[in-house]
Amino acid sequence: MAVSMSPRLALFRSWIGRVSTATLVVALFVTALAACVLGLMLWKGYDSRRIALAQNETGTRNLAQSLAEHATHTFQGADIVLDDIVAYIRLRPELNAGFNERLRALADHLPQLSDVAIVDAAGDVTHASVTPVPPLNNADRDYFRYHRDNPDQKLLITGPIASRTSGQSIFAVSRRLETADSRFAGVVVATIASDYFSDFYKTIDLGPGGSISLLHSDGRLLIQWPSLQSGRDMSKSVLFQHELRQSPDGFYLTVSPFDGLTKYLAYRQISRYPLVVTVARTKDSVLSGWREAVRSDIAVAAAMLTCVVLLAAILAAQLRRRQEVQHLLRERDAHYRLIDANMGDVIVLTDPGGIMRFVSMSVETVLGLKPEQLIGRSWTEMVHADDVPALQAVAVRLRKSPAGLCAEFRMRRTEGDQVWLEANFAYTRSDRGPGDCVVGTLRDVTQRKLMEQEVKALNARLAELARTDGLTGLPNRRSLDGFISRTATSASTMAVLMIDVDDFKGFNDYFGHQGGDDALRQLGNLFSSRVTGMHGFAARYGGEEFTIVLPDADAAAAMSFAESLRTAVRALAVRNPASAHGCLTVSIGFACGTAPFDSALLLREADIALYDAKRRGRDRCVAAEPAAFVADAGPLQPEQEQPSTASAS
Incomplete structure (x- = not known):
């Protein structure tokens, strides 16, 4: 029974019959290349977004770690100073007026310290690093009441509070003083200006909407840059309700409680002190560079697709050239075969352009390659890249050297290891036969080179041991x-x-x-x-x-x-x-x-x-x-x- 054919299918088959093979190959090539470019764009866009997010996570985590170390060192310096003062007073409880100079020297030695003071059991400031000693009573300060009512010796971080001498916002770092019979004898306190942290944080570029926060472990916001907020209770936030309970450091995407922007936030809890540091960058600023790169890639892809037809034509020309080269490679002269049969070293003949026209069978022993794999290729493809300039210089001088020239260079075997070759080159002119060519006799000198390198390394090691x-x-x-x-x-x-x-x-x-x-x-x-x-x-x-x-x-x-x-x-x-x-x-x-x-x-x-x-x-x-x-x-x-x-x- 005859099967009827639709008009469209018949028209397609008729068009296929008229299209030449070359045209069909070009069309398929154009289609394949366009598909490859599109696929590459999609893959690159996805991969670059993944890399941008991964780099942001790594950088933000590292910055949080660095800021945590900065905060640790800041308070650790004050901790060491207070510990030294407590130990000194324990040994010499009777302090004279000269002790103020000691406090002033300690405050000057650490840039983060604003003031250092001694408060007696009644709350009066008796000694201080400032001159003159201010007539203040700090019995109403939270840190004083805490140390008075709690016998522990731990370092207490209080703040931010307003300084009674300068009016600035400060953090108070304090320790309890005791008498010989362990009764409360007062407090030693050092102050750190809030500006010390904000001045350091402002040097860090986090992009639009980025922020850095220093919080107490109980959820109190000590300082937030760039808004400079403080005192806010953050204990109900996702950070304290969930993230810190899972891990002392981490990274997650959240909506900022300060400005409502979606941000990537890295945090780190300081183990030595009750502090938490957070670093936040907005999602838009993290991906802004990626979006710009995608737009640039789209423009490049459009230009590439515009040149597809030209590339197809060049490819067709290269295919024809390849066929010609393959035809030339089949031509072998008798005297080349004679040289190949009677020489133990590798014999290579190249034309003036550096294309290998003949390679003796002994190359398989030296490089593990068959002659057919080398014929038609440029010698520069096989030689180590560092040795190519020297051999090119030899080639330039070869025509003016009737006696020939010698050179040593490196090549790689099929197994992947490297061999050293010693070559004697001679330029041959002929009006008949193969024409002008360069004859090279190659010999494997790898073992000799290895011995030379071992001797050199041994001499260098001996010289190093002598020093x-x-x-x-x-x-x-x-x-x-x-x-x-x-x-x-x-x-x-x-x-x-x-x-x-x-x-x-x-x-x-x-x-x-x-x-x-x-x-x-x-x-x-x-x-x-x-x-x-x-x-x-x-x-x-x-x-x-x-x-x-x-x-x-x-x-x-x-x-x-x-x-x-x-x-x-x-x-x-x-x-x-x-x-x-x-x-x-x-x-x-x-x-x-x-x-x-x-x-x-x-x-x-x-x-x-x-x-x-x-x-x-x-x-x-x-x-x-x-x-x-x-x-x-x-x-x-x-x-x-x-x-x-x-x-x-």
Whole structure:
């Protein structure tokens, strides 16, 4: 039975019959390319949005972590100051007027502190870092009532409240003072201006609608930037009702209770203090860059689709060219076959344009590739990218070198490993046969290169070992002498610090040499990290002695650095039963000089100052006094075991 055909189907089949194969291929190519561009746009848009959101989450979480550390360090500094004052008053309860100077020095040392004051059991301010001491009674302050009614010794953070001396908004950080029989004796309080946080937060760009909040763990808003709100109760928010109960840090999408905008919010609860830090960025600002990129991609895609027809024509031309190249690759001359059969090295013939026309069968042994895989390709495709410029320079000079030229370069085998080849190139001119060409004889020299590299690496390692202390990883005394010699030619001033670990023999006797080695390694890491910011140089001088050189440092800078270094060693809290301090400490002597330098004299004066620090009781920093050295020109005496003190000279 005959089946009738619809008119449209018949018209389509008639059109297909008239369309040439090339036209059909071009049409299919255009359609496929358009589909690929559209698919790529959709995939890229989706993926870039995902990446933008992931980067925002990572960046916002990291910023919340950084701000939490900033808040921790801010209150920790005040905590340390208050703890020091409480310990001092416990030992010396009778305070004189000079104690105000001590409070003023503590407040000046920490930029976050506005004031430090002592309040007695009646609430009167008896000592303060401000001059004159204000005649105030703070018995009505919340922190005073809390410490009066609660015997705990924890740090209390109160605020924000209005300062009675400056009128500014401040946070009060306080601790309880007690008498010898544990009765309430008053409060030591330090204040931190709210502007300290807001001034720091305003340096952070969170985009339109972004905000930073510092909250108390009970939900009180301490400060919110940029609105500068405070005191608001946020305990009913999603953050305190749900998120903090699940995890001390997190990230989620929410509607801001401050401005009603949809925002991504990262939070972190500080473990050391009852504080929570949040960082919020609006969804629109997070995705604004992504939207701009999508619009740009759409414009680029439109331009690409406009050029599709031209690209199809170029592709057709390339296909024809490929057929021609394949035809040329089938032509093999007899003398090439003769060379291939009788040579053990790899023989390669290239035309003047660098296209390989013949490759001997031995290439399969060297590179793991068949000749057919290389013929018709440019030699630059196979050579390591770093070696291409050198070989191109050889090719330029080859025509003017009748004797030929040699070169070494790298290529990659099919297994993925790299081989070194030594090649002899010669330029051959011929009016018949294959015409002008370059003949290359290639030989595998990988093993020789590996041996050369091993010898070079061994020499470099030996040189490094000669300059480095094997235990601490610091430069040794030889490197120290070289650094001082180099620095003496450029620096105008120089400070040399001699550092000795206190009571180290007793430490070794108690913990053994392995424990002593571990302690020296910790100190080496500490000294190395400390001198980096000073452009200085730390070295192990010998035994438990270290030397640090600070170019362009005067006596004040050297003393400041030495004190910070001594404090950092104590902060390591390495237990030392042989020390009166109970922990590992160092004594430091330093000497400063101006150009021209006498390095031997600087080292000697620093060493004398070190022994002076030992004689004065250890755990201190002493500057060299050249005049005193001249007066006491006798030989240096071994240090005597003396009780150490905590203060520095």
